[in-house]
Amino acid sequence: MLGAMLHEAWRAMGANRLRTLLTMLGMVIGVGAVVLMMAIGQGAQYAVAQTINSMGSNIFVVLSGFTATGGVRHGSGNAPTLTVADANAIAELDGVDTVAPVHWGSVQMVHGSNNWNAWVQATTPSYLDARSWPLAEGASFTDSDVRAATRVALVGRTVAQNLFGDENPVGKTFRIGLAPFVVLGVLAPKGQNLDGRDQDDLVIMPITTAQRRVFGTPFQGSVRQILVKAGSAEAMPAVEKAMEALLRQRHRLREGADNDFTIRNLTAVADTAAETTRVMSLLLGAIASVSLLVGGIGIMNIMLVSVTERTREIGIRMAIGARERDILAQFLLEAIIISVIGCAIGLFLGVGGALLVNQLAKMTVVVSGSSILTAFGVAAGVGIFFGFYPAKKAARLDPIEALRYQ
Amino acid sequence: MSVPAGPRPGGQAKPPRGSTPGVPQGGAAKDVERAQPANNRHPLPREGGRGEGCAEVIRAESLSKAYNTAAGPFQALKDVNLTILSGEFVAIMGPSGSGKSTFMNILGCLDRPSEGRYYLSGKNVADLGKDETAQLRNGTIGFVFQGFNLLPRMSLADNVALPLVYSGIGHAERREQAQAMLDKVGLGGYADSLPSRISGGQQQRVAIARALANRPSLILADEPTGNLDSHTSHDIMSVFRTLNEEGITIVLITHEPDIAAFARRQVRFLDGEIVHDAPTGPQHALPSEASTRHPLPGEGGQGDGTSFHPLPQEGGRGEGPPC
Numbered sequence: 001m002l003g004a005m006l007h008e009a010w011r012a013m014g015a016n017r018l019r020t021l022l023t024m025l026g027m028v029i030g031v032g033a034v035v036l037m038m039a040i041g042q043g044a045q046y047a048v049a050q051t052i053n054s055m056g057s058n059i060f061v062v063l064s065g066f067t068a069t070g071g072v073r074h075g076s077g078n079a080p081t082l083t084v085a086d087a088n089a090i091a092e093l094d095g096v097d098t099v100a101p102v103h104w105g106s107v108q109m110v111h112g113s114n115n116w117n118a119w120v121q122a123t124t125p126s127y128l129d130a131r132s133w134p135l136a137e138g139a140s141f142t143d144s145d146v147r148a149a150t151r152v153a154l155v156g157r158t159v160a161q162n163l164f165g166d167e168n169p170v171g172k173t174f175r176i177g178l179a180p181f182v183v184l185g186v187l188a189p190k191g192q193n194l195d196g197r198d199q200d201d202l203v204i205m206p207i208t209t210a211q212r213r214v215f216g217t218p219f220q221g222s223v224r225q226i227l228v229k230a231g232s233a234e235a236m237p238a239v240e241k242a243m244e245a246l247l248r249q250r251h252r253l254r255e256g257a258d259n260d261f262t263i264r265n266l267t268a269v270a271d272t273a274a275e276t277t278r279v280m281s282l283l284l285g286a287i288a289s290v291s292l293l294v295g296g297i298g299i300m301n302i303m304l305v306s307v308t309e310r311t312r313e314i315g316i317r318m319a320i321g322a323r324e325r326d327i328l329a330q331f332l333l334e335a336i337i338i339s340v341i342g343c344a345i346g347l348f349l350g351v352g353g354a355l356l357v358n359q360l361a362k363m364t365v366v367v368s369g370s371s372i373l374t375a376f377g378v379a380a381g382v383g384i385f386f387g388f389y390p391a392k393k394a395a396r397l398d399p400i401e402a403l404r405y406q
Numbered sequence: 407m408s409v410p411a412g413p414r415p416g417g418q419a420k421p422p423r424g425s426t427p428g429v430p431q432g433g434a435a436k437d438v439e440r441a442q443p444a445n446n447r448h449p450l451p452r453e454g455g456r457g458e459g460c461a462e463v464i465r466a467e468s469l470s471k472a473y474n475t476a477a478g479p480f481q482a483l484k485d486v487n488l489t490i491l492s493g494e495f496v497a498i499m500g501p502s503g504s505g506k507s508t509f510m511n512i513l514g515c516l517d518r519p520s521e522g523r524y525y526l527s528g529k530n531v532a533d534l535g536k537d538e539t540a541q542l543r544n545g546t547i548g549f550v551f552q553g554f555n556l557l558p559r560m561s562l563a564d565n566v567a568l569p570l571v572y573s574g575i576g577h578a579e580r581r582e583q584a585q586a587m588l589d590k591v592g593l594g595g596y597a598d599s600l601p602s603r604i605s606g607g608q609q610q611r612v613a614i615a616r617a618l619a620n621r622p623s624l625i626l627a628d629e630p631t632g633n634l635d636s637h638t639s640h641d642i643m644s645v646f647r648t649l650n651e652e653g654i655t656i657v658l659i660t661h662e663p664d665i666a667a668f669a670r671r672q673v674r675f676l677d678g679e680i681v682h683d684a685p686t687g688p689q690h691a692l693p694s695e696a697s698t699r700h701p702l703p704g705e706g707g708q709g710d711g712t713s714f715h716p717l718p719q720e721g722g723r724g725e726g727p728p729c
Binding site for chain 2: 400
């Protein structure tokens, strides 16, 4: 029975090939658009998730206050209001896991005939813990390096490539000004951060070394920011409050005075970014779904025309013993076949389009099995949903009227 | 598969000759029903099967059908009573609008009467659901239409096999059966042709083959020769005649007296009523004459709904219907 019905559906579709193809095209475009948009949306979400992982989790950044020169304000991190001592005090608070004071600056460095300008993060070994940043090669410097201000450094992959080329940098020396630094390790690559900056284009060294040998800060012990990692996501609000109170007290700020520091919750920033991409991918999917809907309406339209055209045929079939459900199944099957074949072609084009976007626009795209299954399910659903009304209409025809139809 | 079947020869008690098998006294209808063998997948009955198992195929009891038209209610059928026995060959005649097509639609389970009862092979059709009437149309009744009504994009074999699709028969058996039926109507060599490639008379033969595909006990033909020239018409009628001789009950609508003359019994409708019902004989060949010469018995005179049950023996022609 099913074989015969499939055969008939195929014959009915073949009887008007152009019309069938155009109807199918609606589904092809709809499904193709949904698959492509989902691939792009999920790709964006994946990229953001990667970046968030690279930042480390449950992180606060405490930035020092700003300076002003004759009314021109220079932005956070420029006033020497935070110190290493502040960092040590924060480390004593409940719920705080790791604390790393950070000072930074941009520095020209030289190795052999290569030179490169990179960002120097001057900090303590706990910085790597806080950012969950493993080393690709070598080993980190230690607290004793910090105390002794030894001239050692960890290099990011970009720096390593630009200064050392193909050589293994571990154990090699580079110079900043006249001071030589020994490379202890190479950081694992992290890629871009949320702002699109290359996180691997940096050098990490003990904060004491940097302040004495590199930056020559006039305020010894001051830092531009303190990285604080809370023990858990739940502890973050309490830690934020305690930190603020502690710093206000240590900085002797009077009631009502502005903070001379800024606390930023990076996780909140990351959540916002993730939410933004999620909304974006939903929006893309929604727009693509509209074309799927239009494709479905196209199927319904053509099926209605087909039912009208074949009224007499339906009458004949009923007269020779077709039950209502036979007629219903016949037309429904036809709609489902059109939408499923259209879906298969659309899937093919959608995945192809996603790969093309990946190649041409260098965008991350993710074609997941679930999105393919969803597209197939939706297409079959569209076929059933939009095919049902015309099929029901056909099944409900009065055989006498249908036989009389010219 | 089991389809309600018409009478088949052999094994069944034969009603005594001269009795009126259809008189609904007590459990008569049930007796009739019991008399139907359930299996109709046998080959068509041979000649000689006639005269056995003479059961009612059709019994219409005071059928009325009213339509609501723009000009008010229209009574298409008025209290029509008719019984047709197994193996009969009945021509239904009458002018346009006389109710014969409405009657035919009711016989074919395509329509339902407003009032009255219609028994097909002893079953009250009003008791059956839509699917069951579809099964009756599929297995018990074969339809032949004026316009042939073959599906244009299907091969002849597929057209003939279509009723078998709806009775759930497998592909190989469908094909075999379709070929057998095409052979039977003399078009075995055209199985894979499309209907547009053959003549009207041949198309009607294919339509007859399709009507026969499920081995029905009753064939209903609505002006089967209306679109054919007289030579082809006679050709088609002799096909019907042969089928009738094989034991199939045939009811056909026609306008033409020469076509009606092929039948063994002629029923004439006028304004929704049966005005003439008699076996075909030389004196009945002209319907207009016949209708004046054979006035109706009084309606409801017997009150049992079988007042129009002509006994074929009265026909006076050598080849009467089987009972």
